Amino acid sequence: xxxxxxxxxxxxxxxxxxxxxxxxxxxxxxxxxxxxxxxxxxxxxxxxxxxxxxxxxxxxxxxxxxxxxxxxxxxxxxxxxxxxxxxxxxxxxxxxxxxxxxxxxxxxxxxxxxxxxxxxxxxxxxxxxxxxxxxxxxxxxxxxxxxxxxxxxxxxxxxxxxxxxxxxxxxxxxxxxxxxxxxxxxxxxxxxxxxxxxxxxxxxxxxxxxxxxxxxxxxxxxxxxxxxxxxxxxxxxxxxxxxxxxxxxxxxxxxxxxxxxxxxxxxxxxxxxxxxxxxxxxxxxxxxxxxxxxxxxxxxxxxxxxxxxxxxxxxxxxxxxxxxxxxxxxxxxxxxxxxxxxxxxxxxxxxxxxxxxxxxxxxxxxxxxxxxxxxxxxxxxxxxxxxxxxxxxxxxxxxxxxxxxxxxxxxxxxxxx
Amino acid sequence: xxxxxxxxxxxxxxxxxxxxxxxxxxxxxxxxxxxxxxxxxxxxxxxxxxxxxxxxxxxxxxxxxxxxxxxxxxxxxxxxxxxxxxxxxxxxxxxxxxxxxxxxxxxxxxxxxxxxxxxxxxxxxxxxxxxxxxxxxxxxxxxxxxxxxxxxxxxxxxxxxxxxxxxxxxxxxxxxxxxxxxxxxxxxxxxxxxxxxxxxxxxxxxxxxxxxxxxxxxxxxxxxxxxxxxxxxxxxxxxxxxxxxxxxxxxxxxxxxxxxxxxxxxxxxxxxxxxxxxxxxxxxxxxxxxxxxxxxxxxxxxxxxxxxxxxxxxxxxxxxxxxxxxxxxxxxxxxxxxxxxxxxxxxxxxxxxxxxxxxxxxxxxxxxxxxxxxxxxxxxxxxxxxxxxxxxxxxxxxxxxxxxxxxxxxxxxxxxx
DNA sequence: AAGTTTTGTTGAAACCTAATACAAATATTT
DNA sequence: AAATATTTGTATTAGGTTTCAACAAAACTT
Numbered sequence: 001x002x003x004x005x006x007x008x009x010x011x012x013x014x015x016x017x018x019x020x021x022x023x024x025x026x027x028x029x030x031x032x033x034x035x036x037x038x039x040x041x042x043x044x045x046x047x048x049x050x051x052x053x054x055x056x057x058x059x060x061x062x063x064x065x066x067x068x069x070x071x072x073x074x075x076x077x078x079x080x081x082x083x084x085x086x087x088x089x090x091x092x093x094x095x096x097x098x099x100x101x102x103x104x105x106x107x108x109x110x111x112x113x114x115x116x117x118x119x120x121x122x123x124x125x126x127x128x129x130x131x132x133x134x135x136x137x138x139x140x141x142x143x144x145x146x147x148x149x150x151x152x153x154x155x156x157x158x159x160x161x162x163x164x165x166x167x168x169x170x171x172x173x174x175x176x177x178x179x180x181x182x183x184x185x186x187x188x189x190x191x192x193x194x195x196x197x198x199x200x201x202x203x204x205x206x207x208x209x210x211x212x213x214x215x216x217x218x219x220x221x222x223x224x225x226x227x228x229x230x231x232x233x234x235x236x237x238x239x240x241x242x243x244x245x246x247x248x249x250x251x252x253x254x255x256x257x258x259x260x261x262x263x264x265x266x267x268x269x270x271x272x273x274x275x276x277x278x279x280x281x282x283x284x285x286x287x288x289x290x291x292x293x294x295x296x297x298x299x300x301x302x303x304x305x306x307x308x309x310x311x312x313x314x315x316x317x318x319x320x321x322x323x324x325x326x327x328x329x330x331x332x333x334x335x336x337x338x339x340x341x342x343x344x345x346x347x348x349x350x351x352x353x354x355x356x357x358x359x360x361x362x363x364x365x366x367x368x369x370x371x372x373x374x375x376x377x378x379x380x381x382x383x384x385x386x387x388x389x390x391x392x393x394x395x396x397x398x399x400x401x402x403x404x405x406x407x408x409x410x411x412x413x414x415x416x417x
Numbered sequence: 418x419x420x421x422x423x424x425x426x427x428x429x430x431x432x433x434x435x436x437x438x439x440x441x442x443x444x445x446x447x448x449x450x451x452x453x454x455x456x457x458x459x460x461x462x463x464x465x466x467x468x469x470x471x472x473x474x475x476x477x478x479x480x481x482x483x484x485x486x487x488x489x490x491x492x493x494x495x496x497x498x499x500x501x502x503x504x505x506x507x508x509x510x511x512x513x514x515x516x517x518x519x520x521x522x523x524x525x526x527x528x529x530x531x532x533x534x535x536x537x538x539x540x541x542x543x544x545x546x547x548x549x550x551x552x553x554x555x556x557x558x559x560x561x562x563x564x565x566x567x568x569x570x571x572x573x574x575x576x577x578x579x580x581x582x583x584x585x586x587x588x589x590x591x592x593x594x595x596x597x598x599x600x601x602x603x604x605x606x607x608x609x610x611x612x613x614x615x616x617x618x619x620x621x622x623x624x625x626x627x628x629x630x631x632x633x634x635x636x637x638x639x640x641x642x643x644x645x646x647x648x649x650x651x652x653x654x655x656x657x658x659x660x661x662x663x664x665x666x667x668x669x670x671x672x673x674x675x676x677x678x679x680x681x682x683x684x685x686x687x688x689x690x691x692x693x694x695x696x697x698x699x700x701x702x703x704x705x706x707x708x709x710x711x712x713x714x715x716x717x718x719x720x721x722x723x724x725x726x727x728x729x730x731x732x733x734x735x736x737x738x739x740x741x742x743x744x745x746x747x748x749x750x751x752x753x754x755x756x757x758x759x760x761x762x763x764x765x766x767x768x769x770x771x772x773x774x775x776x777x778x779x780x781x782x783x784x785x786x787x788x789x790x791x792x793x794x795x796x797x798x799x800x801x802x803x804x805x806x807x808x809x810x811x812x813x814x815x816x817x818x819x820x821x822x823x824x825x826x827x828x829x830x831x832x833x834x
Numbered sequence: 835a836a837g838t839t840t841t842g843t844t845g846a847a848a849c850c851t852a853a854t855a856c857a858a859a860t861a862t863t864t
Numbered sequence: 865a866a867a868t869a870t871t872t873g874t875a876t877t878a879g880g881t882t883t884c885a886a887c888a889a890a891a892c893t894t
Contacts, residue, residue, distance in 0.1 A: 028849090029848085029849050029850055029851095030848095030849065030850080032849085032850055032851075033849080033850060033851090036850090036851090061851075061852090062851070062852055062853080064851080064852075064853085065850085065851055065852080068850090068851090084859095086859085086860060086861085087860095088860095088861080089860080089861075090859095090860055090861035090862070091859075091860060091861075092857095092858060092859040092860060093859070093860070
């Protein structure tokens with residue numbers, strides 16, 4: 001289990017850099033311990049509490065090693081042990097080990113088009129406190145938005161007794177340069193070149209590491225670690241909101257690309273004769289499967305927002321034939337783009353999130369029909385298209401996972417504040 | 418360097434992933450040695466001979482460890498050492514270590530639409546013997562093709578004194594199921610469900626491991642290890658031949674997807690109102706940028722083959738305005754699809770191979786224009802679109818690298834025959 | 835010729851997990 | 865109720881791997 005956290009294929013050997021002068025590739029014995037601590041902590045974080053014997057079985061390590069490693073994690077305050085109780089089977093009961101979710105907290109922030117959300121999440125994935133508020137686009141400047149975020153952060157932090165944090169994760173509807181935590185462009189927010197990481201750090205007086213990421217990339221992380229795609233190593237996450245975002249998992253890892261811009265699924269060119277897109281190009285997938293397209297097809301105003309969307313869903317529930325037809329058409333376009341992605345990635349699962357989660361029942365048949373027709377691998381590959389199970393908090397929870405990544409990779413070298 | 422051997426997420430120690438190749442999860446001390454042997458051998462295989470001190474610097478290991486590890490590799494016959502000679506600088510000369518390319522051979526086979534190629538390649542990438550022959554599609558049955566391959570294999574093997582092989586790599590223009598080495602479908606060859614790996618093994622009486630892969634996936638491997646994309650961690654390889662193939666490297670690794678079907682770049686839907694594609698769908702990218710499209714646009718017969726293509730290139734060289742215009746149009750379509758892929762992967766480099774390598778000078782301007790216009794990350798990301806440098810042997814050399822992968826990952830557990 | 839610099843070699847020390855033996859805690863059998 | 869079997873925790877020893885430190889070897893420099 002948990003290979004997703006570390007990728008690495010059996011016969012691996014990808015090459016990366018060429019010239020001989022970069023960072024060391026050699027491995028020392030100490031690193032073995034780090035790797036094993038990491039494996040154990042990931043087990044507990046992602047799969048929940050486990051007895052020591054279960055950990056032995058899952059990791060393949062010996063009882064002695066697990067005892068020593070768990071002891072070290074406990075000493076560091078990362079896990080807690082509870083005495084085991086008899087369960088009816090013979091043998092000495094094994095104590096239960098759990099992630100210490102009350103003392104290893106991260107801050108998660110989501111900046112969506114018409115929403116802000118903030119949460120404090122404990123190791124193991126326990127959401128200790130969460131706030132989501134409406135925050136309509138165009139009603140706030142960047143500075144105001146940051147101030148609003150800071151206010152929410154203050155609330156959740158005081159609700160959790162200002163317990164020190166391990167890190168901060170931020171998900172935002174925009175293109176993010178990962179090494180600088182900068183939002184290069186967020187069309188729906190009309191942001192350009194916003195150093196979001198630094199702004200949030202200053203506004204909230206944070207001194208722990210901050211990771212900013214695209215909301216789709218955060219969403220797929222949540223979906224793959226705690227949602228519908230748990231256990232899947234190759235996943236496409238398609239999230240239709242005002243814009244169409246997404247995230248892709250290849251061999252257990254979210255793909256970031258060279259600068260962190262990867263995963264912009266909504267701007268694949270699918271219809272050169274199509275509509276103009278907010279990104280400046282024409283005929284992007286987003287123009288055919290975004291919220292606007294659905295509202296247009298059902299005779300609503302394309303910028304009708306949430307109310308219009310609800311009306312569409314109501315009509316669909318009432319089996320309005322025009323609306324159902326429009327949804328089927330929508331599904332065909334979803335299928336066309338998905339088929340291309342499936343031929344590109346050969347995923348084991350496709351997850352539809354955001355608004356697409358709500359329209360799922362009305363579009364899935366036409367989606368499947370188109371996909372099956374265009375898939376090259378035909379029936380060979382088993383692949384399913386499912387609705388998100390994490391739901392509206394996908395990006396928020398993904399942001400939390402981003403903040404945990406460094407701890408999980410290197411459990412014993414952590415700083416909190 | 419060579420973190421590629423370990424990939425791993427940004428924050429982790431890098432080690433973990435390399436050690437992680439044992440499925441269990443836990444890492445034992447022996448794996449450290451395997452990982453370090455692998456790192457050293459990859460250094461020598463990909464970057465060529467190096468002195469022991471260079472290896473020390475590259476791996477970060479100590480002189481003692483490198484000495485021991487190199488000694489072990491030498492004992493296994495994988496590397497050879499030559500006494501160092503004074504180079505004008507002070508200090509004791511360091512012996513040079515090189516991959517033993519005369520005794521660690523793999524067999525590479527490429528089955529293209531109108532070509533067969535076979536080569537014997539030594540560790541370090543030295544091509545010891547290579548044959549490429551015309552083999553027009555539709556003139557042979559599957560069995561005949563396999564027999565032709567077997568004949569070529571016998572030739573190259575006897576030319577290399579039937580030295581035992583470490584493995585076999587096969588690249589083919591078709592969709593390959595990796596775990597079974599089966600060609601699910603190869604439209605241009607009209608193959609369906611061909612157990613190619615087994616057929617070749619039997620026809621050539623081979624007893625070493627065989628790896629069959631899609632030609633585009635093999636091509637990108639060659640290009641990234643020994644061609645234009647050396648050192649790049651995120652690469653898109655687009656190879657236009659009769660069909661349009663490709664391969665994608667994410668974080669230093671070729672992406673295979675769930676069953677090995679990933680990388681089918683040519684069948685992205687880019688024009689729903691476009692032409693019917695051989696795959697059964699309509700408006701695939703291949704219908705706009707494949708060889709047929711170019712011939713069509715330049716007034717030739719779409720199935721004119723190599724002769725027609727040469728005539729187009731001649732006209733282009735003679736600056737025939739109609740042909741140049743058609744090529745520019747071709748470039749626009751290449752750009753449209755590439756822009757989508759770039760938004761999806763955020764690569765550091767795009768490599769154009771196959772026929773596209775030859776038309777590169779005539780299309781690159783319009784490609785770039787479209788791509789710049791449609792890229793979301795704008796000027797933020799440095800990304801270049803270049804022509805393949807490996808050339809017509811990309812898939813063949815990639816197949817060889819496939820065959821080396823297992824040895825490189827685990828240098829001391831090899832069987833030859 | 836003596837000193838400096840770089841590199842190979844060797845043995846001890848440090849780190850990590852596995853293996854083994856034994857103790858503890860529970861269920862089952864007599 | 866006592867003995868036995870089963871499972872798990874603990875402690876000790878052994879095996880594997882790397883680093884460290886000291887020394888030797890081979891080159892250049894003064």
